[in-house]
Amino acid sequence: MSGRYHERFRGGARRGFARCALILGAAALAALLLAACAGGQPDVLRPGGSGAQKIVTLTLQIVSILSVVLLTVWILLAIVIIKGRRRPESEASQTRGNLGIEILWTAIPAIIVAVLLILTVHTTLQIALPNRGAQFTSVGHQWWWEFDFPSESFKTANEVYVPVDRPVSIDLKSTDVIHSFWVPQMGGKVDMNPGHVNHVRFVPLKTGRYLGECSEFCGVQHGRMRFLFIVTTPEKYSAWMHDQALPARTPTGAEAVAGGQLIPTIACGSCHTIRGTTMKGTFGPDLTHFGSRSGIAAFTLLNTPQNLLAWLQDPQKVKPECKMPQIPLPLQEQQQLVAYLEELK
Numbered sequence: 001m002s003g004r005y006h007e008r009f010r011g012g013a014r015r016g017f018a019r020c021a022l023i024l025g026a027a028a029l030a031a032l033l034l035a036a037c038a039g040g041q042p043d044v045l046r047p048g049g050s051g052a053q054k055i056v057t058l059t060l061q062i063v064s065i066l067s068v069v070l071l072t073v074w075i076l077l078a079i080v081i082i083k084g085r086r087r088p089e090s091e092a093s094q095t096r097g098n099l100g101i102e103i104l105w106t107a108i109p110a111i112i113v114a115v116l117l118i119l120t121v122h123t124t125l126q127i128a129l130p131n132r133g134a135q136f137t138s139v140g141h142q143w144w145w146e147f148d149f150p151s152e153s154f155k156t157a158n159e160v161y162v163p164v165d166r167p168v169s170i171d172l173k174s175t176d177v178i179h180s181f182w183v184p185q186m187g188g189k190v191d192m193n194p195g196h197v198n199h200v201r202f203v204p205l206k207t208g209r210y211l212g213e214c215s216e217f218c219g220v221q222h223g224r225m226r227f228l229f230i231v232t233t234p235e236k237y238s239a240w241m242h243d244q245a246l247p248a249r250t251p252t253g254a255e256a257v258a259g260g261q262l263i264p265t266i267a268c269g270s271c272h273t274i275r276g277t278t279m280k281g282t283f284g285p286d287l288t289h290f291g292s293r294s295g296i297a298a299f300t301l302l303n304t305p306q307n308l309l310a311w312l313q314d315p316q317k318v319k320p321e322c323k324m325p326q327i328p329l330p331l332q333e334q335q336q337l338v339a340y341l342e343e344l345k
């Protein structure tokens, strides 16, 4: 009876072990695939801003502490297994009711958790920079980003510049549902709630082009709500601010001139603004300096004439359920619009 029980137990243990190995193998494969898919995605372990740097430090501290804990447990387990095997089959010595051991294995985890808590609270307090007033406001829309610089009287979309080594303070708002502002290499995520202003503050430490994204599910195109966060020198930042505050350029190429005459006569102006023209819509992105941006449709596509043409021809194909309608136009007029918009540097 007891022999059969042991066999059954061993069989069960083997199956359990095989299942564990299978799950671990699948998890490792999934991690590899995820890492492969993540090519071109922001690398949170390579911070470019003060908040992200502190988060990475905290992560490394926690991983180190937990690695020591894990290693200690594994070593103790190995000792018990090896020692226990050598002993003849007999009941192990019982420790139930041993006050000293009970206190010890309650105290050790409590101390570890307390250390993790102190480190986390300390980092959180360090990340929170003092309020020096926001330089600009970021507004979340389904599914694009507005950047509003009220003191310079301009708005732009899906691409924003900030100077390196200077504290950045951004007010965060939403016009529709809850979005979340996140530039992974700058700092943590902050929600953008309708009817409430939140703030995010950090110091960009390295120049570069960083991908920002929405990290709160906000509808069908949540995954294609991205923006470019460009950290640059103070001189280039001033030049960008100066250019953005100017009204739209006058088109020069023949096709662009035709596009510039055409665009106020079709529906574009009911949603888009082009400063210096009669177009004053506010529902969609401000297009005054559209040609200066790297992406289209909140970075769904790169800003090239071919991609812009595809976008104008059928926005719903590129980004299903986006708020941009399809406006039927002959190909020649579509090409004129593309030429005009690309000249709006």
Ligand code: CUA
Binding pocket: 140, 141, 143, 178, 179, 180, 214, 215, 216, 217, 218, 219, 222, 223, 225
């Ligand atoms: Cu906006 Cu997700």
